[in-house]
Amino acid sequence: VDANGTRVFDLTAEPGDSDLGHGRSTRTWGYNGAYLGPTLRAERGQKIKVNVHNRLNEPTTVHWHGMHLPAKVDGGPHHPIPVGGDYQAAWTVDQPAATLWYHPHPSDLTERQVYRGLAGMFIVQDREQDDEQDDLPHEYGVDDIPVIVQDKNFDGGQLSMSDRFLSDIGILGDEILVNGTPAPFLDVRTSLVRLRLLNASTARVYDFTMSDGRPMQLIGTDGGLLSAPYPTETVRLSVGERAEVVVAMRPGERVELRSAPTGLGRFQGGRDAFDVLQLRAKPNQLGAQPNQLKVPQHLADIERLDPSQAAQRRTFTFQGREINDDRMDMDRVDAVVVKDTVEVWSVANGHDTPHSFHIHDVQFQVLSVDGAAPQPELGGWKDTLFLEPGKRYEIIARFADYADPTTAYMFHCHVLRHEDEGMMGQFVVV
Ligand code: C2O
Numbered sequence: 001v002d003a004n005g006t007r008v009f010d011l012t013a014e015p016g017d018s019d020l021g022h023g024r025s026t027r028t029w030g031y032n033g034a035y036l037g038p039t040l041r042a043e044r045g046q047k048i049k050v051n052v053h054n055r056l057n058e059p060t061t062v063h064w065h066g067m068h069l070p071a072k073v074d075g076g077p078h079h080p081i082p083v084g085g086d087y088q089a090a091w092t093v094d095q096p097a098a099t100l101w102y103h104p105h106p107s108d109l110t111e112r113q114v115y116r117g118l119a120g121m122f123i124v125q126d127r128e129q130d131d132e133q134d135d136l137p138h139e140y141g142v143d144d145i146p147v148i149v150q151d152k153n154f155d156g157g158q159l160s161m162s163d164r165f166l167s168d169i170g171i172l173g174d175e176i177l178v179n180g181t182p183a184p185f186l187d188v189r190t191s192l193v194r195l196r197l198l199n200a201s202t203a204r205v206y207d208f209t210m211s212d213g214r215p216m217q218l219i220g221t222d223g224g225l226l227s228a229p230y231p232t233e234t235v236r237l238s239v240g241e242r243a244e245v246v247v248a249m250r251p252g253e254r255v256e257l258r259s260a261p262t263g264l265g266r267f268q269g270g271r272d273a274f275d276v277l278q279l280r281a282k283p284n285q286l287g288a289q290p291n292q293l294k295v296p297q298h299l300a301d302i303e304r305l306d307p308s309q310a311a312q313r314r315t316f317t318f319q320g321r322e323i324n325d326d327r328m329d330m331d332r333v334d335a336v337v338v339k340d341t342v343e344v345w346s347v348a349n350g351h352d353t354p355h356s357f358h359i360h361d362v363q364f365q366v367l368s369v370d371g372a373a374p375q376p377e378l379g380g381w382k383d384t385l386f387l388e389p390g391k392r393y394e395i396i397a398r399f400a401d402y403a404d405p406t407t408a409y410m411f412h413c414h415v416l417r418h419e420d421e422g423m424m425g426q427f428v429v430v
């Protein structure tokens, strides 16, 4: 924090050597290190300044996924940082506590840059929500754990970028890393542990479950806490989505966070079930009282956006690599949104390939899935949404605070191969 109360972060995108569990070093990329990047944390209301340096051998950008900020500092493909160059982004954090992330977003190169290791978590905290937060596990690294899940391929111990399968969605790995660690485990020292799950893979969809079938309390999604915890045995995350879950542990027990078969068949490249993270509870330190195994029943007040207030309705159909039959054109604006209005977007997956829909700048609410009320796990703020083949989703968002008629935000498929191939559009807020 500098003299003006601004929180300053320095990120250097750089190559490095990692041992990702194969006993020899392999070339990877990271921020301030060989693989992934530091977890950034900031309070709601805080001013942020990030200095980014590019020590890679190709252009990059850093995008703040899920962050409400001006288009100029959004880090999309219009703002490449040249090789050896610097970039500065500054904004004020103003949104509820949430698990966000950052990653590169350059034209055509996003899949390989993320796959090589460029990604990190950005945790927003909110003092006004402290009552709720205090009763949830919230000690970072102790009972509040970042869980960045990625799938990788290795060839002779080297990270491999080749598509193994005839894949329609890009690289699918057959090994799982959590925070860059293969076969990871976590020593749990408390009766409740909060996992901030981030799917930072390039294509894979996960259905997270516990190996013994115990329920997880889903407490948050992309944009913040749910209004109430939702006990569930499965949490599905497509590319770019996050979920916060609380798992209850008893002394001495071991249980595995798994990814169960998703039923997506060939789109998951054959192998579909994985162990992700083993939780090992210490035999004595827990002192688990049954009444401590509960999470608060009220988590957050979520203002419901009202579709009758919508200033505009739009329809987007995802099909092949196109959105409404068009691929990304850096010089074409696909939607002009009026600042401080609410819009309803109807987003459909018109074919049998799974897609993952993401909008920059805003958090949205899901109004309906194929005309029906959404499941409770879609009841909170979202910025990324799994588009099941053949389904239509209605979402609602308010485009508040920042207008800039000359700088666009993106919306796109977050399957990174699709994004690189142009499954992306642009909107401006005026
Ligand atoms: Cu996570 Cu446009 O990106």
Ligand code: CU
Pocket (backbone or CB within 6 Å): 063, 064, 065, 066, 358, 359, 360, 361
């Ligand atoms: Cu984004």
Ligand code: CU
Pocket (backbone or CB within 6 Å): 354, 355, 356, 413, 414, 415, 418, 419, 423
């Ligand atoms: Cu897609």
